[in-house]
Amino acid sequence: MRREIQEGLNVVENWNGANAFIFYGKxxxxxxxxxxxxxxxxxxLHLRQICLVYVNTLMMQEVLAEPTWxxxxxxxxxxxxxxLIYPHITPYGTFHLDMTTRLPLQQEPPVALAx
Numbered sequence: 220m221r222r223e224i225q226e227g228l229n230v231v232e233n234w235n236g237a238n239a240f241i242f243y244g245k246x247x248x249x250x251x252x253x254x255x256x257x258x259x260x261x262x263x264l265h266l267r268q269i270c271l272v273y274v275n276t277l278m279m280q281e282v283l284a285e286p287t288w289x290x291x292x293x294x295x296x297x298x299x300x301x302x303l304i305y306p307h308i309t310p311y312g313t314f315h316l317d318m319t320t321r322l323p324l325q326q327e328p329p330v331a332l333a334x
Contacts, residue, residue, distance in 0.1 A: 233303055240305050241267045274322065275302035 242264045247323060251261045283289050
């Protein structure tokens with residue numbers, strides 16, 4: 220029971236750490252009492268969360284589609300995978316968006332992982 224609780228707390232701490240990392244403007248605080256500005260800040264955070272998890276999921280699926288990597292993964296390894304990783308993200312850089320091109324990720328349907 221204690222191990223399960225600790226694992227759950229680790230997930231929450233990771234989530235909070237990721238939020239603090241990607242919600243870096245104004246020191247990660249909602250520093251206004253204006254309801255519209257608070258809503259905009261929270262919606263912006265949710266959009267960043269969704270984008271982070273979506274792109275990471277696509278990249279992880281692409282790596283695991285390779286038989287070499289999938290062969291190295293055990294059941295516990297697969298259970299421990301999370302798309303909520305951010306060490307490869309630079310939040311303070313310049314972002315160039317080209318809405319006419321796609322990320323160079325595979326365009327095929329994702330591979331189903333058997334657990």
